[in-house]
Each structure stands twice: as structure tokens, then as C-alpha cells.
Amino acid sequence: MPLFALLMLSLPAPAFAQEAEPAPPPAYSTLADVLEDETARRALIEDLRRLAAPAVEEAAEAAAAPDPSLARQIATMTKGIAEQVIVQAQGVWTGLTEMFNGGGRDLAQLSEWAANLAIVIATVLVLFFVLRRAVRPAYARADRWVMAQQEGERRWVHRIIAIGGTALLDLVVVLVAWVGGYVLALTWLGTAGRMETAQSLFLNAFLIIEIVKLGMRGLFASRYQGLRILPLPAEDAAIWNILLARLVGLIGYGMLFVSPVVTAQISWGAGRAVAVLVMLLAFLYALTGILAQRKRVRDALTARAGNAKSGFTGAAIRLLARTWHVFAILYFAALALVTIVRPGDALPFMASATFQTLAAVAGGFVAYAILERLIMLGVRVPEETRRRLPQLERRLNTYIPTGLRVVRTVVVVVVLALIAAAWEVWDVAAWMASERGSVVLSAAIDIAVIVVLAAAVWIAVASWVEHRLSPETGTGEPGAREKTLLAIFRNAFSIVLITMTAMIVMSEMGIDIGPLIAGAGVLGLAIGFGSQKLVQDIITGVFIQLENAINTGDVVTVGGISGTVEKLTIRSIGIRDLAGSYHIIPFSSVDLVTNFMRDFAFHVGEYGIAYRENVDDAIERLKEAFEELRANPDNAPLILDDLEVSGVVALADSSVNIRVRIKTAPGSQWAIGRAYNKLVKQHFDAAGIEIPFPHMTLYFGQDKDGSAPPVPLPQPVIQGKAAE
Numbered sequence: 028m029p030l031f032a033l034l035m036l037s038l039p040a041p042a043f044a045q046e047a048e049p050a051p052p053p054a055y056s057t058l059a060d061v062l063e064d065e066t067a068r069r070a071l072i073e074d075l076r077r078l079a080a081p082a083v084e085e086a087a088e089a090a091a092a093p094d095p096s097l098a099r100q101i102a103t104m105t106k107g108i109a110e111q112v113i114v115q116a117q118g119v120w121t122g123l124t125e126m127f128n129g130g131g132r133d134l135a136q137l138s139e140w141a142a143n144l145a146i147v148i149a150t151v152l153v154l155f156f157v158l159r160r161a162v163r164p165a166y167a168r169a170d171r172w173v174m175a176q177q178e179g180e181r182r183w184v185h186r187i188i189a190i191g192g193t194a195l196l197d198l199v200v201v202l203v204a205w206v207g208g209y210v211l212a213l214t215w216l217g218t219a220g221r222m223e224t225a226q227s228l229f230l231n232a233f234l235i236i237e238i239v240k241l242g243m244r245g246l247f248a249s250r251y252q253g254l255r256i257l258p259l260p261a262e263d264a265a266i267w268n269i270l271l272a273r274l275v276g277l278i279g280y281g282m283l284f285v286s287p288v289v290t291a292q293i294s295w296g297a298g299r300a301v302a303v304l305v306m307l308l309a310f311l312y313a314l315t316g317i318l319a320q321r322k323r324v325r326d327a328l329t330a331r332a333g334n335a336k337s338g339f340t341g342a343a344i345r346l347l348a349r350t351w352h353v354f355a356i357l358y359f360a361a362l363a364l365v366t367i368v369r370p371g372d373a374l375p376f377m378a379s380a381t382f383q384t385l386a387a388v389a390g391g392f393v394a395y396a397i398l399e400r401l402i403m404l405g406v407r408v409p410e411e412t413r414r415r416l417p418q419l420e421r422r423l424n425t426y427i428p429t430g431l432r433v434v435r436t437v438v439v440v441v442v443l444a445l446i447a448a449a450w451e452v453w454d455v456a457a458w459m460a461s462e463r464g465s466v467v468l469s470a471a472i473d474i475a476v477i478v479v480l481a482a483a484v485w486i487a488v489a490s491w492v493e494h495r496l497s498p499e500t501g502t503g504e505p506g507a508r509e510k511t512l513l514a515i516f517r518n519a520f521s522i523v524l525i526t527m528t529a530m531i532v533m534s535e536m537g538i539d540i541g542p543l544i545a546g547a548g549v550l551g552l553a554i555g556f557g558s559q560k561l562v563q564d565i566i567t568g569v570f571i572q573l574e575n576a577i578n579t580g581d582v583v584t585v586g587g588i589s590g591t592v593e594k595l596t597i598r599s600i601g602i603r604d605l606a607g608s609y610h611i612i613p614f615s616s617v618d619l620v621t622n623f624m625r626d627f628a629f630h631v632g633e634y635g636i637a638y639r640e641n642v643d644d645a646i647e648r649l650k651e652a653f654e655e656l657r658a659n660p661d662n663a664p665l666i667l668d669d670l671e672v673s674g675v676v677a678l679a680d681s682s683v684n685i686r687v688r689i690k691t692a693p694g695s696q697w698a699i700g701r702a703y704n705k706l707v708k709q710h711f712d713a714a715g716i717e718i719p720f721p722h723m724t725l726y727f728g729q730d731k732d733g734s735a736p737p738v739p740l741p742q743p744v745i746q747g748k749a750a751e
Contacts, residue, residue: 140223140225140292143212143216143223143226144223144225144226144229146211146216147208147211147212147216147226147229147230148229150207150208150211151204151205151207151208151229151230151233152204154203154204154207154208155200155201155204155233155237158200158203158204159200162196162197162200165193165196166193166196166250166251166254167251169189169192169193169251169253169254170189170250170251170252170253170254171253172185172189172253173185173186173189173253173254174252174253186253186254189253189254190245190254190256193245193254194241194245197241197244198238198241201234201237201238201241202234204233204237205230205233205234205237208226208229208230208233209222209230212226212227212230224291225284225288225291225292228283228284228287228288229280229284231283232279232280232283232284235279235283236275236276236279236280236283239275239279240272240275240276243268243271243272243275244268247259247264247265247267247268248264249261249264249265249268250265263323263327266320266323267320270313270316270320273312274309274312274313274316277305277308277309277312278305278306278309278362281301281302281305281306281308281309282302282305282306285301285305286298286299286301286302286305289301302366303366305366306362306363306366307363309359309362309363310359310360310362310363313355313356313359314356314359317352317355317356317359318352321352324348324351324352325348325349325351326348328344328345328347328348328351329344329345329348331344332344332345332348340399361377361450362377365377379449380449380450380451381449383445383446383448383449384445384446384449384450387441387442387445387446387449388442388446390442391438391439391441391442394438395435395438395439398431398432398434398435398438399435401428401431402428402431402432402435405424405428406420406423406424406427407420408420408423415494415497416490416493416494416497417493417497418489418490418493419486419490419493422486422489422490423486426482426486430479430482466537470535470536470537473535474532474535474536477528477531477532477535478528478532481524481527481528484524485520485521485524488517488520488524489517492513492514492516492517495509495513496509496510496513496514510578510579510580512572514579514595515572515595515596515597518596518597519597563614563615564598564599564613564614564615565597565598565614567614567615567617568596568597568598568599568614569597571614571617571620572595572597576620576622577592577595577600577620577622578592578595578624579592579593579594579595580592580624581622581623581624582622582623582624582694583602583620583621583622583623583624584619584620584621584623585600585602585612585617585619585620585621586612586616586617586618588602588604588610588612589602589604589605589621590602590603590604590605590610591603593609598613598614599611599612599613599614600612600614600617623693623694623696624693624694625693626693627667627690627691627692627693628690628691628692628693628694628695628696629688629689629690629691629696630688630689630691630696630697630699630700630703631686631687631688632686632687632688632689632700632703632704632707633676633677633684633685633686634649634684634685634686634687634707634718635679635681635682635683635684635685635718635719636682636683636685636711636716636717636718636719637681637682637683637716637717637718637719638681638682638683639717640683640716640717642675642683642685644714644716645685645711645716646672646674646685648707648710648711648714648716649670649672649685649687649707649710650670650672651710652703652706652707652709652710653669653670653687653689653703653706655706655710656689656699656702656703656706659702662699662702664692665691665692665695665698665699666689666690666691666699667690667691667692668689668690670687670688670689671687671688671689671690672685672686672687673685673686673687673688674686681719681721681722682718682719689703
């Protein structure tokens, strides 16, 4: 709010009336007074010579360095400020001396002038406070009307109406008091139809200051919660309203009324001294108030940071909570310093800088809030699109929020640059118009466009691959070969896109990529000689993919490892074995690929029966087991042909082995084999066919007459003694 106050206070006060005799404009009158005063004239000449010397020196330096760096600009500005402080300090001392000497004015004339001015001031203030008290019940009724509404959009509508109505009523009170002062000055004091300049200065200062305070009362409204714009407790609102109102009154009346009056009545130097003293008092008062409220504001901001939905926002608010008093002190210190260094245009400069700062901060805050909201909302795709492209929403919520965070950072940088330009720390417009600035901006825009296009291309290609891989696209489940090739294409395309984007970005940044490409070629050649194994991996992988030897999901035996293929790259294959272990095998180690998932497969079963069993009967039982297997609706689609009986393939030591073969869909041979083995056991048991298993025969010897000797068994032991 003090920023807006300074903006309003800097507005020129219009001369609504003239004195009894036509008078030259105030600036000419002041200059004439300075030239008539011998001491002031000499001081002015010395000041002009001091000001001219640095200007000549700076012009020579600027000609030698037409495009100074930021550090040089800051050094030059600091040097000028230091020199101006010395010059203005001398002028303030001279002005104080003149002010205490009285300026040689006639005391009788001065008394009459002061009396008329005091009557105008008293009349305006009394009329203003009486009218304010008269309309106070209207504020209370408006507050009750707002608070009677329920929370939500309805209350906000009523609040806007009430705030606008009370502000209009407050403005009417100010205008009535201001017009009353003008009527009094023009009709009752001095010559009818004319008024003194001091009276006009006070009335215009009163109008500007009270309009500023009107806005402050709308922001804080310490007595009326329903009319308070800022979400502050009543106690905090009252403290800040009083603090800022006193600052506005001190600075406004001091700079717009007291200083011009002292300049007109005493001398230019005395008026400058008053302006400096007013700003120093304002700075000390602001410093005291800021330090007194430091902890209260810090605690309030810290509590608000805890409720922030974004971590970045919470961190920014916590940083502001720890440093807000520093920025406030620096602002009022700058105001006092500018008043000392540039007394002629201190308030206009501060108002312009303040307005630009407010506009930059407000615009940045709105943009920041919108971006933060978009980041928090994320991206939602239609249900049909999510069904067909399940990864698209996740991909968009990865890239778009990241881009918005980058834009948010750019907004912060732009706001800081605009603030620096507003306070003449850095001439942004001149830098943008310079060759260096135009190159940097052009490169930044080109890089942003390139990165955005690269991200869009990647999202489109990845989504197309995902669309082809999805069984919901209308073309059905893609084949294993298509899955593998599309996955490899996606990986290869990402590498190519990242490489090309990086090279183009480096080119836009001014880096000569020609030597880089040549160096990369030489480096690639050196790596090729030193990494022949890697080259062999890639070449072998390419030919394996061209021959369609392996696809993701196949069950293979590669490099002595059997398992399911989970991942294929251009260099290696990832296999998960039966125990769950994951193996990465480089293609250079692949001499033989055994794929169990091509076209069809066989379950080869070899079943042994005892020598006493009938072979034909056993074969019939095997066929019955197969028919029962095929009758199962879960197994029937996986069996591609009838049972092949090879017959007796071996007369083993303890069994007669019969081999059969079942043709199955690829990858189903193991499940079909397990189910068939179960049925064979059941049918053999039902038919009483023995499935041999290992036996052991014990031979104890035989006498010559053919009788067998007794088996030598150990004697049992009972309670430690041999049994009798």
C-alpha cells in the first residue's frame, strides 16, 4: 500500500485558483528567489559545476565503452550516488541555515498568511472528520449485510457491492471536505475569487492523501470484517492501517505541502532541507514499525506456507517470511536516498519505479498463480483415449508440468528484470535493443521452440508406437515380432532425437558443432577399435532381429541360459529363468539360439511299463488319456493334431518304454505335458498296468543241499542285558 501511496502523492497538484495578483509559475518564482539571493546563487553555481564535471567524465567513459557491462553500470551509478550525497548534504546544511535565519520575511505579513492558512486547514479537517463520523453507521450496516450472507460466491458478490458502495461514499466525504476548503479560501479569505498558493497546495495535498488513505481503508478496514479486502485479523489490519496512514500523511504533507511552502516563503535550499528531513523521519518511523512487526508477519507467512499446496510455493513463502523486512527496509531506504540524491524528481521517480514494480509483481503473481494452478490440475485425457493409450496421460503429466515449471522460472526472471529496470539498476530495453541482448533473446526463443517441438515429436512417436502395441486399437493383439521391432524402434528413435536436439540447441547457443561432429567421428572410430565387443554385440543383435530369431515373451535357450525373454535391446537380451533370476546376455556371447516358441511345439512323452504287461493294452490306455485330455475345453485349442504313437522305443533294464508325441501351440507344450502325464497315471492305475520303479533284492546265500541258512539278525537288548 505505501507503494500506491507514493504513486498518488507524486501526481502534480493542479492550481485551481490564483492569488490576488498574477504570479509566475512556482518553478520560475523559486528560481528568481535563488538568483536574487547572493549565497543561494553561489551555491547553485557550485552545484551546477559539480554536476557538470561527472557528466563530462561519464560521457567520455560512455564513448570509450559504448556497451558497458552490468557491473560497470552499477559501479558508475554507485559513484554518482556518492557524489550526489555529498553535494546534497552541503545544500541541506545551507538550506537549514537559511530556514533558521527566517528568509527575511515581514513578520506581520507572515502572520496574516499563516492565520489564513490555519483557518483553511482547520476547516477542511473538521469538516472531514464530522462527515466521516456521520457516515460511519452506513459502514456498519454494510458490514452486517455482508456478514449475514453465507460463505461462498454469494457473499463475495455482496462484499464487492458493499466495498464499492462504501468507497464511493468515502470519496464523496473527501470531495465535500476538499470543496468546502476551496469555497472558504475563495470567498471568505483574502480577495474574493482568489486564493494563496499555500492554501491550494494544502487542499490538493489533502485530496491526494485522503484518496490514498481511502484505498488503504478498503484494504484493511480494521473495524469491519465484511468490508476488509485483505484476509487479515482485525488486530493486524488495524496495526498496518495506522502505520501506513501515518507514513502516507508524513510523506504526503511533507513533500507536497510543507516543502513547497518553505521553498516559496524562505528559499529553495530551505525547502530541500525540509524534504530531506521529512524523508529521514519517514524512514526512521518505517524502520521502527517494520522491526516491531517483523515476528508477527513472519509467523503469519510461515503458517500460510504450511498450507501451500505446492512445495515450490511453500518454500518461496517461507523465504519471504524470513526476508520480508529486508525488502521493506530497502524500499524506504531507497526512498530516502533518492530524495537526497534527486530532490527535484524524487517523488515522480519513486512513483514511477513503484508503479512499474507493482505492475510487474502483480502480473508475475497472476501468471505464477495460473501456472501453479495448471501444474496442480495436471492433464486429463478422455477415457477412450486412456484405454487405447494408457501411457499417454502419464507422459503428458511428465512433460507439460515440467515445461510449466520452466515457464514459471522464466516469469520470475522477467519480473526481477522489470523491477531492476524500474529502479534504473539495469536498462532492460537498451539491453534488448543491443546486439548482445537481441542475440541472447533470439537464441533463447529458438531453443525453447526446438525443445517444445522435440518433446511434441517424441510424444507423437511414442504414442503411435503405444497405439500399435495396444490390443484396443481395433487391429487386435500385435505379433511378437512387431512388439519387439516397435520397442527397439522407440528406443533407437529416442536416442536419435535426443542427439539431434542437443546438437541443434548447442548450435543455437553459439557453439560450433562442426568440430564437435568431427571429434565425435574420430572418437567413435577410436571407440570402435577399442570396443570391438560392443560393435559385435550391435551387429549380431541387428542380424538376430532381422532374422526374427527372438521376440519379447519367447521362451529360449541362449548362451546356456533358458528362460523367458523380457527385454531386447540392440546390444543385449534380458532373460528371466525358471528360478526368477534375471540374466543379461550380450549378443556377442550368443552362438546358438534355441527358441521354443516358433510356429508349433511337441510334448514328447516316454512311458515305461513292466515286462509282464501287454504293450497293445498300454497303448490303448495312452490313447484314452489323450482323448480325455483333448475333451477338456481349456486344452483343446492348444492341441494341434492327433496323438502320434511311435511305439516301443526301448527295452530298458526294468521297463518297456513307449514313446508318444502331442503337437501343441508354441509355448503350451509344458502345460499340455503336465496335464497328459496326470491322465496317463490315472488310466494306467485304473487298468492295473504297472509303471516300473527301481527294486532292490537281498540275497543271503544257500547251502549245498538247497536249504537257506538262517538270517543273521542282531539280538535285542533289554535293560542292558541280552534277551535269553
